[in-house]
Amino acid sequence: MHRPTLAVALLSASATYAAPALVARADIKCPIVFDGRLPTGSDADPSWLDTYATNAIYNPDYVKGNDIKWSEILKWPAVEASRFDGTNFIPFEVTISDKSIFQKQNGFRRAGLQFLKDASDGEGQKGVKTLHFSVKQDSARPLNLTHEYLNAWHEAADYSSNQIQFQTGQLIGKSAADKNNFKILDRNGKSLYSVAINTSQWQNFAIKLDYTKNQVQVYYSLGQAELKSVAGPTSANLAGGGQFQIGILKKPTGSSDVVNTGYQSKNLNEGQIYGGVFLEDSTNNCVSL
Numbered sequence: 001m002h003r004p005t006l007a008v009a010l011l012s013a014s015a016t017y018a019a020p021a022l023v024a025r026a027d028i029k030c031p032i033v034f035d036g037r038l039p040t041g042s043d044a045d046p047s048w049l050d051t052y053a054t055n056a057i058y059n060p061d062y063v064k065g066n067d068i069k070w071s072e073i074l075k076w077p078a079v080e081a082s083r084f085d086g087t088n089f090i091p092f093e094v095t096i097s098d099k100s101i102f103q104k105q106n107g108f109r110r111a112g113l114q115f116l117k118d119a120s121d122g123e124g125q126k127g128v129k130t131l132h133f134s135v136k137q138d139s140a141r142p143l144n145l146t147h148e149y150l151n152a153w154h155e156a157a158d159y160s161s162n163q164i165q166f167q168t169g170q171l172i173g174k175s176a177a178d179k180n181n182f183k184i185l186d187r188n189g190k191s192l193y194s195v196a197i198n199t200s201q202w203q204n205f206a207i208k209l210d211y212t213k214n215q216v217q218v219y220y221s222l223g224q225a226e227l228k229s230v231a232g233p234t235s236a237n238l239a240g241g242g243q244f245q246i247g248i249l250k251k252p253t254g255s256s257d258v259v260n261t262g263y264q265s266k267n268l269n270e271g272q273i274y275g276g277v278f279l280e281d282s283t284n285n286c287v288s289l
Contacts, residue, residue: 025086026226028278030130030286033123034115036246036277037089046071056116063112063245065099073100073111075271082134082202082275083224084288093138094247095271107252107262112150112245115279120157120241128282130208130219133166133246134275135182137199141271143250145169145179150249151272154209156240161187163238164207164216168197172251172258184218186236193218193231202275206289208282211238219287227289244279248272 036057048054049070064073075093082091100109118124133152143149145168152166164186170179171189184193184207195203206219206227217232248270252262280288 025081025088026083026224026288028084028280028288030280030282030288032278032280033129034118034244034279036113036115036133036279037085037275038092040088040090043076043090043092046074046076049074059114059116062114063102063110063247065097065101065111066103068097068099070113077136077138077273079136079273080202082136083204083221083227084132084134084276084278089275091136091273091275093141093271093273095141095269096248096250097268098266100248100250100268105259107255107258107260107264108249109264109268110247110249112153112247112249114243114245118243120243124244124279125241126211128208128210128212128285130206130280130282130287131244132204132206132280132288133277134202134204136202136273136275137197138271138273139199141269143169143248143270143272144265146176147253148172148251150245150251151182152205152207152244152246153249154242154244156187156242158240161240163187163240163242164209164236166205166207172253184231186216186234188237192216192234192236193220195220195230198222204276206287208232208287209238210282214238219289221289227287246274246277 077093094111096109147169148171149169153162154164155162167183170176181194201223204221208217215233216236219227220230221227251258252264255262
């Protein structure tokens with residue numbers, strides 16, 4: 001099944017999909033560099049996620065458990081569309097389970113979507129770009145906020161650090177006081193913005209990365225409201241190329257070697273709902289709000 005065939009199939013929704021409430025889609029006003037939104041009806045046969053022949057949106061091989069496919073990882077929650085999805089795109093949920101062990105990283109449980117055409121020296125790493133994503137909580141698959149989570153991040157090409165990281169839960173070695181907050185940090189762990197997790201509404205984020213000036217600016221809104229600038233521009237070291245990831249990386253507790261060892265609960269069933277995922281070109285200060 002080639003991508004054009006899939007596009008035709010997407011015109012009809014799955015018979016088993018509980019259609020979300022429809023809302024007016026906010027316009028994206030800047031050129032899209034990578035579009036990570038999933039078209040309406042793409043839940044009808046999720047096997048398209050698993051091969052390069054049919055998946056032109058995300059890398060079908062990375063970053064996930066060794067013995068599990070993206071068609072098994074992604075779920076299709078019956079929730080209203082997010083601000084930049086509207087009627088053309090549907091929310092999706094990234095889940096983790098006991099099988100979510102990437103390569104030999106036994107300390108982590110992770111499933112991170114990568115834009116298929118993202119490259120360490122490509123367009124996503126040049127000029128001024130803004131990463132958009134909306135998140136919503138699933139009461140049936142809650143995150144265990146006594147752990148540290150990465151939910152969106154830009155990992156340097158040499159894997160030594162993340163230039164920018166969107167996190168939640170209790171950060172390792174830090175106070176538990178803000179474990180119920182989403183936190184945007186720079187590569188040194190400095191907080192750029194923090195906001196409480198909302199358990200009922202969409203939370204919309206946009207992170208503008210100015211690679212020319214090494215600056216970060218954060219935008220945020222709740223529900224269907226227009227995004228507003230809430231932090232920055234702030235100096236940050238954005239050097240080193242790399243790739244974006246959207247999903248879940250859950251770190252263990254009780255270990256100083258978090259990649260390889262530590263405690264993770266059994267029968268794991270956690271998820272994070274996403275919508276409105278895209279990277280846009282923010283030349284001339286263009287940001288879709």
